[in-house]
Amino acid sequence: xxxxxxxxxxxxxxxxxxxxxxxxxxxxxxxxxxxxxxxxxxxxxxxxxxxxxxxxxxxxxxxxxxxxxxxxxxxxxxxxxxxxxxxxxxxxxxxxxxxxxxxxxxxxxxxxxxxxxxxxxxxxxxxxxxxxxxxxxxxxxxxxxxxxxxxxxxxxxxxxxxxxxxxxxxxxxxxxxxxxxxxxxxxxxxxxxxxxxxxxxxxxxxxxxxxxxxxxxxxxxxxxxxxxxxxxxxxxxxxxxxxxxxxxxxxxxxxxxxxxxxxxxxxxxxxxxxxxxxxxxxxxxxxxxxxxxxxxxxxxxxxxxxxxx
Amino acid sequence: xxxxxxxxxxxxxxxxxxxxxxxxxxxxxxxxxxxxxxxxxxxxxxxxxxxxxxxxxxxxxxxxxxxxxxxxxxxxxxxxxxxxxxxxxxxxxxxxxxxxxxxxxxxxxxxxxxxxxxxxxxxxxxxxxxxxxxxxxxxxxxxxxxxxxxxxxxxxxxxxxxxxxxxxxxxxxxxxxxxxxxxxxxxxxxxxxxxxxxxxxxxxxxxxxxxxxxxxxxxxxxxxxxxxxxxxxxxxxxxxxxxx
Numbered sequence: 001x002x003x004x005x006x007x008x009x010x011x012x013x014x015x016x017x018x019x020x021x022x023x024x025x026x027x028x029x030x031x032x033x034x035x036x037x038x039x040x041x042x043x044x045x046x047x048x049x050x051x052x053x054x055x056x057x058x059x060x061x062x063x064x065x066x067x068x069x070x071x072x073x074x075x076x077x078x079x080x081x082x083x084x085x086x087x088x089x090x091x092x093x094x095x096x097x098x099x100x101x102x103x104x105x106x107x108x109x110x111x112x113x114x115x116x117x118x119x120x121x122x123x124x125x126x127x128x129x130x131x132x133x134x135x136x137x138x139x140x141x142x143x144x145x146x147x148x149x150x151x152x153x154x155x156x157x158x159x160x161x162x163x164x165x166x167x168x169x170x171x172x173x174x175x176x177x178x179x180x181x182x183x184x185x186x187x188x189x190x191x192x193x194x195x196x197x198x199x200x201x202x203x204x205x206x207x208x209x210x211x212x213x214x215x216x217x218x219x220x221x222x223x224x225x226x227x228x229x230x231x232x233x234x235x236x237x238x239x240x241x242x243x244x245x246x247x248x249x250x251x252x253x254x255x256x257x258x259x260x261x262x263x264x265x266x267x268x269x270x271x272x273x274x275x276x277x278x279x280x281x282x283x284x285x286x287x288x289x290x291x292x293x294x295x296x297x298x299x300x301x302x303x304x305x306x307x308x309x
Numbered sequence: 310x311x312x313x314x315x316x317x318x319x320x321x322x323x324x325x326x327x328x329x330x331x332x333x334x335x336x337x338x339x340x341x342x343x344x345x346x347x348x349x350x351x352x353x354x355x356x357x358x359x360x361x362x363x364x365x366x367x368x369x370x371x372x373x374x375x376x377x378x379x380x381x382x383x384x385x386x387x388x389x390x391x392x393x394x395x396x397x398x399x400x401x402x403x404x405x406x407x408x409x410x411x412x413x414x415x416x417x418x419x420x421x422x423x424x425x426x427x428x429x430x431x432x433x434x435x436x437x438x439x440x441x442x443x444x445x446x447x448x449x450x451x452x453x454x455x456x457x458x459x460x461x462x463x464x465x466x467x468x469x470x471x472x473x474x475x476x477x478x479x480x481x482x483x484x485x486x487x488x489x490x491x492x493x494x495x496x497x498x499x500x501x502x503x504x505x506x507x508x509x510x511x512x513x514x515x516x517x518x519x520x521x522x523x524x525x526x527x528x529x530x531x532x533x534x535x536x537x538x539x540x541x542x543x544x545x546x547x548x549x550x551x552x553x
Binding site: 019055058061062063072073074075079081084085086087088089090092093094096098099133137140141142144145150153282284 | 389
């Protein structure tokens with residue numbers, strides 16, 4: 001236990017706190033280092049200055065606002081408020097160096113025709129930089145970082161196979177209005193054999209060697225009244241971008257995983273199952289989420305990914 | 310009080326230490342409860358519907374908050390990525406709130422309406438199927454589990470006790486009609502909680518499976534309402550600075 005007895009202290013020894021534990025354990029009472037002490041006083045002074053400049057102490061239902069102010073524009077008028085992060089943010093968005101530079105570039109890009117824009121190296125380097133963020137935020141959730149898409153679900157934007165057209169006008173329209181892709185299910189109108197025949201026909205258009213009889217029968221269904229597939233996909237199966245109907249003859253597979261099938265039998269089964277089920281895919285409209293300029297930037301970016309027409 | 314008596318009395322030392330170190334916290338936190346402008350006046354913020362609230366409970370149960378914050382800060386880069394900064398008013402009915410600064414995954418304060426229901430469902434079941442570089446684990450059981458809403462009334466009563474304006478009698482209901490409009494007030498009525506929950510789940514069918522109400526229905530309902538209650542087009546750039 002501690003006792004208050006002051007043990008005998010020889011002259012010249014360091015002063016102790018005077019507490020003695022377990023009969024001889026003592027505690028030095030050295031002064032604080034000067035540099036530390038002055039540092040401490042400096043923080044006190046800093047706090048005093050800070051309290052004067054910035055919002056600090058609560059007083060009743062409000063608080064001391066500080067004398068520091070921020071000026072920004074609101075509804076065309078200059079507004080001056082006490083310092084706070086929200087005003088700081090408003091000012092930063094209006095007149096911050098990066099914000100201003102970005103706005104200038106957006107205005108510049110927004111005023112350019114697509115043809116000029118796509119040919120302008122400096123503007124496109126801005127488009128790529130800006131779209132990296134915007135595409136990542138708005139598009140990559142489905143189309144994937146880089147625009148590669150997901151087979152069976154979301155279209156690849158890196159190739160020159162387009163559902164709704166790959167010109168800048170069409171891409172912009174897709175972004176603005178969104179798209180509803182629809183193919184009816186043929187489970188009612190075609191039986192199992194007919195589904196396989198249509199599948200064989202479609203696969204034969206893509207360079208797969210299929211049974212000739214099936215292909216011929218499938219072709220009749222595809223181009224005839226029974227299937228009516230030609231109405232959207234076209235008699236040559238080259239697709240119709242006004243309907244979002246894909247080209248079925250270029251061996252590019254967006255929704256049916258034909259490349260992943262092991263043999264012809266499985267390929268036929270996969271295509272047949274798809275026709276049996278039909279499909280409905282939706283791309284949301286971005287007109288009310290993105291500004292026209294942002295849509296322009298994203299259009300140019302998507303167009304430049306690989307297959308713009 | 311003598312220095313020695315504090316040093317030699319552990320219980321007293323603990324109490325006094327707690328008192329001293331709590332001063333900083335108290336000075337910073339307590340005034341927020343009575344300063345008038347802490348919670349901004351803003352149109353549109355309402356308590357969660359029963360289904361959304363159950364979704365929120367699941368969000369907490371699954372520990373989503375350990376990787377996702379729900380607080381967009383007033384910085385330009387956050388604004389560009391997530392949208393308008395979060396308001397205190399937007400989490401006034403959250404118990405506990407989901408603010409934070411640790412983002413292993415992205416902030417979710419404004420995720421509502423950003424992706425389709427189908428996307429959310431598939432992403433929750435297997436995130437890597439949509440975002441190959443994602444490190445988020447899958448939550449496939451949400452789609453398989455039947456949602457337990459047997460205690461939804463009790464859950465709402467508990468929230469009511471901590472200040473969420475769910476109504477249990479005619480008087481409170483009338484006050485809610487006044488405050489939120491009739492449609493919302495109906496959803497906040499504890500007496501109608503179960504029927505409201507079932508109706509919303511069936512009407513909106515968030516998980517695309519109408520045969521039963523799954524946990525997926527609830528959590529997607531919750532995700533889809535996050536950050537969507539306030540229409541920020543109504544307010545000018547510096548409007549919310551008035552409250553700070």
